[in-house]
Amino acid sequence: MARKARRQAAVTSRDVAARAGVSPMTVSRTLRTPELVTRGTRERVESAARELNYVPDLAAGALSSQRSGHVAVLLPSLRHTGFLRTVDGLSDTLRGHGYHILIGDSYYSSDEQVELLRLVIGRRPEAIVLVASMDSPEARELLEQSGIPLVETWGRSASPIDMAVGFSQRMAGRAMTESLIERGYRHIGFLMGPPHTDLYAERRRRGHLEALNEHGLDSSIHVTVSNTPMEIADGASGVLALRERFPLADALVCSTDMTALGALSECQRRGWRVPEDIAIAGYGNFDFAASLNPSLTSLSLPSYTIGVRTAELLIARIGANGGGTPGTSLDLGFQVIHRGSTHRVPGTAPRGTERRSGSNETDSPEASADEEIEG
Amino acid sequence: MARKARRQAAVTSRDVAARAGVSPMTVSRTLRTPELVTRGTRERVESAARELNYVPDLAAGALSSQRSGHVAVLLPSLRHTGFLRTVDGLSDTLRGHGYHILIGDSYYSSDEQVELLRLVIGRRPEAIVLVASMDSPEARELLEQSGIPLVETWGRSASPIDMAVGFSQRMAGRAMTESLIERGYRHIGFLMGPPHTDLYAERRRRGHLEALNEHGLDSSIHVTVSNTPMEIADGASGVLALRERFPLADALVCSTDMTALGALSECQRRGWRVPEDIAIAGYGNFDFAASLNPSLTSLSLPSYTIGVRTAELLIARIGANGGGTPGTSLDLGFQVIHRGSTHRVPGTAPRGTERRSGSNETDSPEASADEEIEG
């Protein structure tokens, strides 16, 4: 018992067949298409399978049927709440159609992208979903060559390999800053990590600058902080740097709700009033945003919906109903949600800002009384 | 092009062999044990493989070698940060030994447990890691019958099926409350969801009650809130209910940092001082705990280490070095981290509380100046 437990061989369809007194293929048939088998046979096979705790070898099944029955989902990190919600949406929708998903995570460098991709393609998924595209040329070539249906989500790359579902980061950055301008803010800063580590944040910042430039406002208020591990603390040091270097700043857009939280806490510690002394906005509309004090203005993303729509596209494609044609690209929009942390002009009625061109489905349509939503 | 893209057949070792002018098995050999092949052959095979973008079919390989090369990790939900850190620890450690992991998620009901398990066992993993045990008897039987090496983590069940790595929830609950008692709190409440939805919280509450009883303190201060989706808001309503029903309460232990955050924000809104009017403690030592204002006292868990130690156990077992014997059970302990939200008696030197019997490794040993750590 304490010795090396010699790997006990798994029960096979042959074992079940022997016990039920039939051939292995009748076992397969009973389990897959019970309606094609006599009742007596079915019962014998089923009870034999149950007694032996038979679990069919999926690899063998996939090999002979040439259908793996799964969709691979690749994401750079499991740490990102929004990405996980997309996985939920995918999984929930795909499950109902008999597919299950296999998750491949943590690709940051190009090498890791290729390595992960080989592992994933080696399992012959019926489709691949990329959460945040892969930028390595080798990875892209591998994907194209594989001929596996593919959806790139979140990042709407300039040239999607196959299909794409997401929203525009640039428009998101622009919408947030425009709505701050509408509320009367004039010296709006942007806080983010090093541009190359977060391409999405960099795109948002570009939208932010567009908005400022169009209104002829100061676009030099920018704070870059070191990076990730201590994201929240970065928000604290970020707002300190802002107040020191740009005393005129009246608002700060943070690249995530995490850094916004850090900034908010630091303001409280210092006795700076939010939003009176400085307004603060985040991104991602994390769970805690509405519960903070003051509640945090943020950008709500269609995370879950991205998963659902992606799944629908894939089902159409794999099922070959003619849908999900290559080249399809969906823009699901986003929503700016104004809360206490940017409430400069109390009593001001919500006004529409320039809307995203695409759809505007989002995940959190239920806004409480003191929230203003802009799509 | 816009029509159904007929599934293009994948490149096989045969295709590569043909191109390189060798047999398929020489292709296999070149890729797996290049040192057993002449240099010329190797080069021809390698370039043929590269040119064709050959990615070996892992299912076929696993079938014939009877080694799948992967470890399955099952977790109830991807939402739980601590669980994900365990996955990281596992993945980081296993990777170096040539194994990769396959994640199976979202089991809540017994039915889902069995369903997921069949999917997982059907892939013939070389080991299974359960993050939070499965309580369904069918699931347990399936696991036992499969003969696959197994580690149950986090929840140290009374009778582990094979191996176990985790810590005692009961001792954790006890340690937190004892250290509050030492700090002078006398009317300590406990806030959690319905007991059956979070077994771990219920175990912690038991430890909490033990501590109170041993000190002859009031153990009736208890608040149960509805549940999950709105975890943070539950903290807000929870602290309101506490103040209303138990005006004497001077401290509140929340079952997660999320509800503690909600409670903290609500106190701010109401103008109740923390910790002077009411002390608040959480659980899990989430990223934001140290950054809140006041900073949040919490319990730090060995999440990442659980993954690492589990991986080590498995490698020993699978590799058959004689380690990782069945019955092995590791207790990795935890740490109470006191911060501002429970700082009743400033200047009091940290005092040792009853320590966990087992090891006391944790993930966040670096305490800043104003934190007091108790193991």
Place this chain on the structure above:
DNA sequence: CTGAAAGCGCTTACAG
């Protein structure tokens, strides 16, 4: 150092 044979555990036509 390289290859022909056999087989891993299933499923897919095809007979009966």
Place this chain on the structure above:
DNA sequence: CTGAAAGCGCTTACAG
């Protein structure tokens, strides 16, 4: 309604 044959794409001994 059920089964014998062949094969999915690899790898494992075993010859040469």
